Amino acid sequence: MTKKITIEPVTRVEGHGKVTIHLDEEGNIVQSRLHIVEFRGFERFVQGRPYWEVPVLVQRLCGICPVSHLLAAAKAMDVIVGVDPEDLSPTAEKMRRLMHYGQFFQSHALHFFHLASPDLLFGIDAPVEKRNIIGVAREHKDLAVQGVMMRKFGQEIIRLTAGKKIHGTGAIPGGINKNLSPEERDFLLKGKNPLNADKMISWALDAVNLFKFYHASHRDFIDKFAAFPSNHLSLVRKDGALDIYHGVLRSIDQDGNKILHDVDYSDYLDYIGEEVKSWSYTKFPFLRHLGKENGWYRVGPLARLNTCDFIPTPLAQKEWEEFKAYTKGKPNNMTMHTHWARLIETLHAAEVIKDLLIDPDLQGEELIRKGDKKFEGVGVIEAPRGTLFHHYKINDDDLVSMANLIVSTTHNNEPMNRSVRLVAEEKLAGQKMITEGMLNAIEVAIRAYDPCLSCATHAMGQMPLEVSLYNNENELIDRFYSYRRG
Amino acid sequence: MNQILKFKLDGVECMGYKDQYITNAAAENGFYIPTLCNIPGVKPRGACRICNVRVNGKLMTACTTPLANGMVIECQTEELKDLRKAIIELMLTEGNHFCPSCEKSGNCELQALAYRFNITVPRFKYQFPERDIEASHPKLIKDHNRCILCKRCIRVIKDEQGRNIFAFGKRGNRITINIDTELANDISDENARMAYEICPVGAILLRENAFREPIGKRKFDHVPIGIEMERFHK
Numbered sequence: 001m002t003k004k005i006t007i008e009p010v011t012r013v014e015g016h017g018k019v020t021i022h023l024d025e026e027g028n029i030v031q032s033r034l035h036i037v038e039f040r041g042f043e044r045f046v047q048g049r050p051y052w053e054v055p056v057l058v059q060r061l062c063g064i065c066p067v068s069h070l071l072a073a074a075k076a077m078d079v080i081v082g083v084d085p086e087d088l089s090p091t092a093e094k095m096r097r098l099m100h101y102g103q104f105f106q107s108h109a110l111h112f113f114h115l116a117s118p119d120l121l122f123g124i125d126a127p128v129e130k131r132n133i134i135g136v137a138r139e140h141k142d143l144a145v146q147g148v149m150m151r152k153f154g155q156e157i158i159r160l161t162a163g164k165k166i167h168g169t170g171a172i173p174g175g176i177n178k179n180l181s182p183e184e185r186d187f188l189l190k191g192k193n194p195l196n197a198d199k200m201i202s203w204a205l206d207a208v209n210l211f212k213f214y215h216a217s218h219r220d221f222i223d224k225f226a227a228f229p230s231n232h233l234s235l236v237r238k239d240g241a242l243d244i245y246h247g248v249l250r251s252i253d254q255d256g257n258k259i260l261h262d263v264d265y266s267d268y269l270d271y272i273g274e275e276v277k278s279w280s281y282t283k284f285p286f287l288r289h290l291g292k293e294n295g296w297y298r299v300g301p302l303a304r305l306n307t308c309d310f311i312p313t314p315l316a317q318k319e320w321e322e323f324k325a326y327t328k329g330k331p332n333n334m335t336m337h338t339h340w341a342r343l344i345e346t347l348h349a350a351e352v353i354k355d356l357l358i359d360p361d362l363q364g365e366e367l368i369r370k371g372d373k374k375f376e377g378v379g380v381i382e383a384p385r386g387t388l389f390h391h392y393k394i395n396d397d398d399l400v401s402m403a404n405l406i407v408s409t410t411h412n413n414e415p416m417n418r419s420v421r422l423v424a425e426e427k428l429a430g431q432k433m434i435t436e437g438m439l440n441a442i443e444v445a446i447r448a449y450d451p452c453l454s455c456a457t458h459a460m461g462q463m464p465l466e467v468s469l470y471n472n473e474n475e476l477i478d479r480f481y482s483y484r485r486g
Numbered sequence: 487m488n489q490i491l492k493f494k495l496d497g498v499e500c501m502g503y504k505d506q507y508i509t510n511a512a513a514e515n516g517f518y519i520p521t522l523c524n525i526p527g528v529k530p531r532g533a534c535r536i537c538n539v540r541v542n543g544k545l546m547t548a549c550t551t552p553l554a555n556g557m558v559i560e561c562q563t564e565e566l567k568d569l570r571k572a573i574i575e576l577m578l579t580e581g582n583h584f585c586p587s588c589e590k591s592g593n594c595e596l597q598a599l600a601y602r603f604n605i606t607v608p609r610f611k612y613q614f615p616e617r618d619i620e621a622s623h624p625k626l627i628k629d630h631n632r633c634i635l636c637k638r639c640i641r642v643i644k645d646e647q648g649r650n651i652f653a654f655g656k657r658g659n660r661i662t663i664n665i666d667t668e669l670a671n672d673i674s675d676e677n678a679r680m681a682y683e684i685c686p687v688g689a690i691l692l693r694e695n696a697f698r699e700p701i702g703k704r705k706f707d708h709v710p711i712g713i714e715m716e717r718f719h720k
Contacts, residue, residue: 057587163701178700397621
């Protein structure tokens with residue numbers, strides 16, 4: 001008799017997803033899948049709208065990192081109004097960067113402190129009542145407060161650059177609609193403790209050290225859990241530096257060989273294909289020249305720290321060197337090291353934020369530029385969860401006629417499915433009793449990618465869990481059901 | 487010199503002038519009567535009906551009713567507040583108003599009234615009408631999804647020869663306000679901007695002008711609509 005296990009919904013991730021695992025009579029894993037069960041349709045309903053409305057409209061895809069969508073769409077619209085993304089006014093580019101690094105900072109802090117830390121602090125099979133942010137607040141108050149305040153600082157940056165903490169309007173085609181006043185700058189730079197740039201750098205460094213401390217005593221778990229070799233893809237600056245706002249596309253294989261050589265992202269369709277599978281609303285991207293079987297890749301913090309040649313801020317660079325040394329300079333394919341990479345990026349974001357705040361260009365007056373109009377634009381940016389593509393065409397009346405988005409989590413679809421399979425084989429295969437802790441292990445693997453399954457503003461956190469066991473005739477033979485899960 | 491008239495508004499003794507409409511007289515006495523179609527200096531039409539008041543017990547539109555001596559006007563009764571709220575809700579459900587992506591958000595009078603009347607969910611069903619967007623004109627765009635047929639544009643925007651640039655098209659519940667294609671080609675920048683600004687919603691748009699005003703600087707970001715008129719009475 002075969003069994004089917006369903007984990008629905010996956011918790012402590014953004015959005016709605018479910019996992020199904022089929023076992024045969026001996027309890028071997030026959031099939032495992034992460035299903036993204038939501039359908040959005042933004043690519044369709046922006047059609048027919050004026051192009052300048054698009055950045056503000058599409059950011060509603062997400063409540064966690066709307067700035068990524070705002071900026072990716074704005075970069076595409078820069079091209080349409082005839083302004084190369086590298087030719088924005090210094091004020092516009094730096095304000096956008098400040099907005100983006102602020103968002104990175106808050107999003108990464110949210111993931112580590114609110115979503116991931118309960119698994120690390122209490123263990124993946126700790127009681128569900130404890131394994132959540134409330135549990136962290138009860139037993140590690142300082143850490144919980146730190147997480148909340150780091151997120152708050154990032155949100156304040158977004159408010160002062162985009163106008164609102166969530167779903168602002170700061171980036172518009174060809175530039176921005178406001179600069180940063182000296183008062184706003186000082187609020188972020190010299191704000192009352194702890195809400196200032198220096199404290200955030202210090203806390204970000206503490207978070208990296210916290211992870212390293214945990215790693216030292218849980219080396220086996222962190223290094224081996226759901227680890228597998230893969231390709232990696234991200235934007236890098238033209239000189240190879242880590243850059244989350246603009247650059248060229250680079251991909252490397254599991255040994256560090258370049259398989260995409262710093263190409264112009266406007267030509268992404270030449271390099272990236274997307275496979276459709278009947279059981280998921282999310283496509284499966286791959287590098288065309290390697291094919292569907294071998295061309296899949298990871299994106300996000302781990303990929304970015306693998307593809308870049310260096311990090312252009314001193315403290316993060318030092319941490320990156322230690323990170324690279326751990327794998328002797330080779331790409332890091334250890335899934336749980338994504339948390340380490342994410343925290344190094346958080347530190348980098350804090351350093352960049354401080355550098356930007358002391359730059360007088362933020363008080364400049366040239367906000368918008370305009371050139372010769374084009375009818376097609378591609379904008380690519382590194383969102384917290386990975387590389388984000390926005391591609392639009394407009395008609396003679398300035399109305400959108402085509403939109404194509406490849407959202408970060410989409411790239412990680414195949415890697416997340418492989419992680420689920422690996423953990424299922426390790427934790428569930430051959431087991432007579434399926435425990436809640438075993439199922440959480442599956443979610444821990446998914447959570448490492450910080451997926452935004454719907455890229456939406458809802459369905460995060462404490463959700464009901466249903467595990468159903470079916471026989472090979474699809475008859476329900478057992479069910480485990482629980483509310484208020486961590 | 488205009489003749490001075492006395493009237494009572496919600497029990498308060500007020501004064502106004504002969505030939506003055508109730509809306510304007512109320513404003514001068516520190517009362518705000520909401521309206522979406524009325525513009526100072528332009529002949530009123532009573533199109534939106536939000537300014538309904540009871541004059542000597544009878545329901546009248548304040549923007550089209552001239553003041554008379556001894557009038558007793560009721561404005562802020564529960565019945566009238568609910569009537570106005572219902573009209574605003576009808577407007578919100580009759581068109582396709584998606585504030586999150588509308589460039590008029592923060593400057594939109596309909597949105598501001600919805601906030602003022604605490605409309606969190608309308609009592610009527612959304613109609614979701616299928617409407618198009620007229621975007622072939624060089625300076626202006628007419629988004630029929632958002633038009634509330636207030637006629638402000640028809641009454642105010644004229645070319646140098648006094649011809650209407652906006653006019654009604656179709657009839658009955660399919661009625662629309664359209665842009666005259668030929669006249670719109672020659673519309674001045676000043677007139678185009680005025681059309682954008684007098685539109686109480688986001689139905690008339692200036693090409694490539696969107697979201698230039700940052701959040702925090704928009705008309706209704708910090709104060710509710712009408713508060714500037716409510717000097718003495720709220």
